[in-house]
Amino acid sequence: xxxxxxxxxxxxxxxxxxxxxxxxxxxxxxxxxxxxxxxxxxxxxxxxxxxxxxxxxxxxxxxxxxxxxxxxxxxxxxxxxxxxxxxxxxxxxxxxxxxxxxxxxxxxxxxxxxxxxxxxxxxxxxxxxxxxxxxxxxxxxxxxxxxxxxxxxxxxxxxxxxxxxx
Numbered sequence: 466x467x468x469x470x471x472x473x474x475x476x477x478x479x480x481x482x483x484x485x486x487x488x489x490x491x492x493x494x495x496x497x498x499x500x501x502x503x504x505x506x507x508x509x510x511x512x513x514x515x516x517x518x519x520x521x522x523x524x525x526x527x528x529x530x531x532x533x534x535x536x537x538x539x540x541x542x543x544x545x546x547x548x549x550x551x552x553x554x555x556x557x558x559x560x561x562x563x564x565x566x567x568x569x570x571x572x573x574x575x576x577x578x579x580x581x582x583x584x585x586x587x588x589x590x591x592x593x594x595x596x597x598x599x600x601x602x603x604x605x606x607x608x609x610x611x612x613x614x615x616x617x618x619x620x621x622x623x624x625x626x627x628x629x630x631x
Contacts, residue, residue, distance in 0.1 A: 469517050477510030480559040487555035497552055500541045504556035508534040512560060524601040527560055531609020539613045553610055562602040569595040 484505030488498050512530035515521045521529075538553030545552070572591040579585045 466518070469514060472517065473510040473514040476513040477506035480509030480556075481506040483559040484555050487558045491551070491555065493551045494547070497545060497547060500545065500552050501555045504534050504537055504541070504552060505559050507537060508556055509559050523562075523598065524605050527602050528605035528609045530560065531557060531606045532612050535610040535613035538610070539617060549614065557606050557610060560602070560606060562599045565595045565599040565602065569599055 481502035484501050485498055488501040493501075508530040511533055512523075512526045515526040515529060516523060534553055534556050535549075538549050538556065541552050542549040569592060572588050572595060576585060576588040576592065579588055
């Protein structure tokens with residue numbers, strides 16, 4: 466259990482670093498960058514913990530982590546008076562399935578070079594396995610971060626508005 470927690474914290478740390486890099490590309494207000502790092506660390510650490518500790522599949526764990534990022538991002542955006550997307554989207558980027566996408570493309574190239582039917586059948590399975598995993602993770606990220614906006618639909622329009630003095 467301690468081993469899993471330490472590796473989750475390691476995942477969280479590197480996700481936070483990556484999120485800061487992604488956030489800096491879009492030039493947000495500097496006060497928001499630390500919150501993006503916190504969201505990324507929370508999401509990626511949570512996803513890793515769910516996969517390792519509870520044996521949840523990567524797509525389902527990604528969906529849960531994206532929902533957590535969405536709700537925390539909505540809360541932080543409300544408190545900071547900024548758009549949720551500015552805080553949440555860079556936090557999602559460290560969870561994009563680059564390895565699975567790479568393996569899909571690599572398998573497609575291998576398929577075009579394979580001569581034996583048995584090899585091609587094995588490669589086709591790899592293409593579909595990695596491709597479907599890539600698509601399901603990307604879908605989980607998009608759906609997960611959108612759920613809080615659908616739940617708090619009215620609130621999402623008023624987050625960046627200043628409160629009227631009474």
